[in-house]
Amino acid sequence: MIKIENLHASIDGQPILKGINLEVKPGEVHAIMGPNGSGKSTLASVLAGREEYEITEGSVTFEGKDLLDLGAEDRAREGIFLAFQYPVEIPGVSNINFLKTAINEIRKYRGEEPIPAKDFLKLVKEKSALVELDNSLASRSVNEGFSGGEKKRNEIFQMAMLEPKLSILDETDSGLDIDALRIVANGVNKLKSADNASIVITHYQRLLDYIVPDFVHVLYNGKIIKSGPKELALELEEKGYDWLKKDQVIEA
Amino acid sequence: MASEDELLAEVTSSEYKYGFYTNIESDKAPKGLNEDIIRLISAKKNEPEWLLEYRLSALKAWQEMVEPEWAHISYPKPDFQDLHYYSAPKPKKQLDSLDDADPELLEMYNKLGISIDEQKKLAGVAVDIVMDSVSVKTTFQDKLYELGIIFCSFSEAVQKHPDLVRKYLGTVVPKTDNFYAALNAAVFTDGSFCYIPKGVRCPMELSTYFRINEANTGQFERTLVIADEGSYVSYLEGCTAPMRDENQLHAAVVELVALDNAEIKYSTIQNWYPGNKEGKGGIYNFVTKRGLCETNAKISWTQVETGSAVTWKYPGCIMKGDNSIGEFYSVAVTSNHQQADTGSKMIHVGKNTKSTIISKGISAGVSNNSYRGLVNIGKKATNARNFTQCDSLLMGDKCGAHTFPYIEVGNKTAKVEHEATTSKIGEDQIFYCLQRGMDEQTAIGLIVNGYCKEILNQLPMEFAVEAQKLLEISLEGSVG
Numbered sequence: 159m160i161k162i163e164n165l166h167a168s169i170d171g172q173p174i175l176k177g178i179n180l181e182v183k184p185g186e187v188h189a190i191m192g193p194n195g196s197g198k199s200t201l202a203s204v205l206a207g208r209e210e211y212e213i214t215e216g217s218v219t220f221e222g223k224d225l226l227d228l229g230a231e232d233r234a235r236e237g238i239f240l241a242f243q244y245p246v247e248i249p250g251v252s253n254i255n256f257l258k259t260a261i262n263e264i265r266k267y268r269g270e271e272p273i274p275a276k277d278f279l280k281l282v283k284e285k286s287a288l289v290e291l292d293n294s295l296a297s298r299s300v301n302e303g304f305s306g307g308e309k310k311r312n313e314i315f316q317m318a319m320l321e322p323k324l325s326i327l328d329e330t331d332s333g334l335d336i337d338a339l340r341i342v343a344n345g346v347n348k349l350k351s352a353d354n355a356s357i358v359i360t361h362y363q364r365l366l367d368y369i370v371p372d373f374v375h376v377l378y379n380g381k382i383i384k385s386g387p388k389e390l391a392l393e394l395e396e397k398g399y400d401w402l403k404k405d406q407v408i409e410a
Numbered sequence: 411m412a413s414e415d416e417l418l419a420e421v422t423s424s425e426y427k428y429g430f431y432t433n434i435e436s437d438k439a440p441k442g443l444n445e446d447i448i449r450l451i452s453a454k455k456n457e458p459e460w461l462l463e464y465r466l467s468a469l470k471a472w473q474e475m476v477e478p479e480w481a482h483i484s485y486p487k488p489d490f491q492d493l494h495y496y497s498a499p500k501p502k503k504q505l506d507s508l509d510d511a512d513p514e515l516l517e518m519y520n521k522l523g524i525s526i527d528e529q530k531k532l533a534g535v536a537v538d539i540v541m542d543s544v545s546v547k548t549t550f551q552d553k554l555y556e557l558g559i560i561f562c563s564f565s566e567a568v569q570k571h572p573d574l575v576r577k578y579l580g581t582v583v584p585k586t587d588n589f590y591a592a593l594n595a596a597v598f599t600d601g602s603f604c605y606i607p608k609g610v611r612c613p614m615e616l617s618t619y620f621r622i623n624e625a626n627t628g629q630f631e632r633t634l635v636i637a638d639e640g641s642y643v644s645y646l647e648g649c650t651a652p653m654r655d656e657n658q659l660h661a662a663v664v665e666l667v668a669l670d671n672a673e674i675k676y677s678t679i680q681n682w683y684p685g686n687k688e689g690k691g692g693i694y695n696f697v698t699k700r701g702l703c704e705t706n707a708k709i710s711w712t713q714v715e716t717g718s719a720v721t722w723k724y725p726g727c728i729m730k731g732d733n734s735i736g737e738f739y740s741v742a743v744t745s746n747h748q749q750a751d752t753g754s755k756m757i758h759v760g761k762n763t764k765s766t767i768i769s770k771g772i773s774a775g776v777s778n779n780s781y782r783g784l785v786n787i788g789k790k791a792t793n794a795r796n797f798t799q800c801d802s803l804l805m806g807d808k809c810g811a812h813t814f815p816y817i818e819v820g821n822k823t824a825k826v827e828h829e830a831t832t833s834k835i836g837e838d839q840i841f842y843c844l845q846r847g848m849d850e851q852t853a854i855g856l857i858v859n860g861y862c863k864e865i866l867n868q869l870p871m872e873f874a875v876e877a878q879k880l881l882e883i884s885l886e887g888s889v890g
Contacts, residue, residue, distance in 0.1 A: 209841075230844040234847040242845075246836070246841075247839075251859070255856075260847050316846065320846065
């Protein structure tokens with residue numbers, strides 16, 4: 159589905175990603191872990207198409223297309239979804255209106271007619287139940303006055319509505335209490351299919367108790383320094399990152 | 411997403427959508443302003459002696475006044491002697507139906523998307539179209555007539571209802587009120603007149619489309635709306651103008667009178683030619699709008715201002731009667747080189763009077779957008795209340811937003827609140843929308859319409875949709 163090769167990216171001349179290699183196939187869940195400042199969120203932003211980052215080397219192929227050649231909106235329309243670490247507030251714009259606009263823009267891109275109102279409302283009802291999102295949240299302004307947990311659930315609700323091929327969850331667990339974490343994870347699991355895939359970026363192993371990854375990668379200093387099965391996450395929880403950092407120094 | 415600089419450059423490429431010029435022969439007075447011109451206008455319009463006297467005394471007052479300098483705007487001062495003060499489309503013959511109307515004129519309405527035909531079918535909206543200075547066609551008059559509602563051009567009102575005109579003209583905006591109001595009182599050529607009788611609730615939105623058409627013609631519209639005791643009317647005014655190179659002066663006066671227990675809702679969409687991307691051309695819009703509320707009366711102004719090179723406009727309410735209410739809801743957009751100094755004046759005279767001001771300014775390009783508002787609580791205005799909220803939204807880093815609130819309180823029981831915020835359309839907000847599959851234009855439209863929602867909600871439905879589109883067109887490509 160997505161193939162990242164030797165990806166280098168920098169911001170304001172400062173290199174952040176220093177050669178990322180990663181391949182994700184349909185049906186897979188990949189977890190990316192790593193200490194603060196290792197480049198996890200940068201990787202998410204670069205894949206979603208944020209402009210501040212300069213790609214200095216490498217390539218990203220998504221469903222056979224050169225992803226780096228596409229603007230952020232076209233990447234979204236091709237099926238890449240980013241669940242934001244800090245979802246943005248848009249005052250005065252209802253969640254419903256926001257989503258309807260998004261869905262119709264995506265449909266337009268695919269040469270489809272706008273979604274009929276009845277189908278849309280049905281979809282809203284169905285998908286908001288998935289993340290136990292209160293009906294009133296759907297009609298409130300996008301993320302405005304939402305609690306931290308509501309914002310994250312709203313991200314997963316949007317993900318459910320837009321049905322992406324590849325979802326990138328950027329620290330979706332940060333700031334969530336255990337109940338909210340369970341709801342969010344539950345939503346993500348229900349959306350999982352053989353045709354879609356996810357990249358779950360997280361700081362803590364805790365989320366991976368709920369969203370079970372097929373692979374775990376450790377990102378450190380802009381590079382993936384270790385990959386392994388889901389058990390790697392447990393090892394990290396136990397030993398921290400220091401032992402890997404040491405290896406890295408020796409390798410270097 | 412393009413870089414900020416590229417996007418800012420793009421702002422300048424958004425051309426005025428309604429820039430076309432209709433070629434209709436017109437009957438024009440010679441340039442210049444003096445007693446003879448006033449007499450000519452008055453004679454052309456077959457006016458009674460008292461109105462000529464009114465004009466002449468206004469001219470005298472105007473000649474002794476100086477153009478105000480206090481607004482946060484700069485522009486080359488118009489040469490008032492270099493303008494034509496009267497121009498009227500030459501009537502080919504008396505119009506009985508639309509079939510007889512000038513095809514070019516109809517074509518123009520079609521371009522504006524306001525074909526009278528369509529309006530007729532849609533019902534609900536009666537349109538009094540003012541082109542340059544003479545009213546061309548009024549619809550729905552018969553239906554309104556049955557209810558005793560008078561809705562006609564100002565000139566017709568002068569001929570048919572002189573007593574009403576004479577009783578109220580200049581009572582809310584005196585002819586000596588300010589430089590532009592005095593100019594208007596001297597030279598106004600036409601406009602709209604509306605009278606709602608006692609206890610009548612006007613069943614449709616009354617709507618006027620103004621349009622400046624003739625090159626070098628100053629526009630001096632005069633509007634007078636009178637809502638008699640216990641009546642209600644919602645009045646809409648919308649404008650677009652063709653593209654011109656020279657600056658065009660517009661100095662309108664609107665007077666609203668809401669008698670006891672009456673309510674007037676006055677909505678405006680203003681989309682006059684703002685000038686080109688270098689700031690050349692465009693309309694100078696110096697308008698005086700004011701309403702007078704008697705006991706328990708209510709006046710609300712709602713405006714969406716996206717056009718004009720220079721806007722100078724402070725719709726206000728004088729809450730003379732006890733328990734009366736004044737409201738002002740405004741969205742003012744400036745882009746490219748546009749300048750706006752606009753806001754409201756709320757004058758509390760009676761007891762328990764209440765006013766609300768909600769102003770949303772949006773600045774893009776190298777424009778300047780200022781809010782200037784006055785809240786005055788008189789000595790006798792016991793328990794007066796005012797709430798003011800001024801929000802400014804900036805797009806890019808080359809525009810300016812300014813707030814100049816004036817608060818004068820003469821009664822210690824008054825409660826006056828003022829809130830102000832300034833924000834910037836964030837890269838984050840736009841990126842969030844892009845990541846959900848929207849293009850940048852859609853994203854900006856969505857964000858801006860969200861920002862203006864409180865105001866747009868005040869507009870009648872058809873107008874709100876038009877206003878939303880207008881906001882999107884006006885801000886095409888302007889991102890910061």
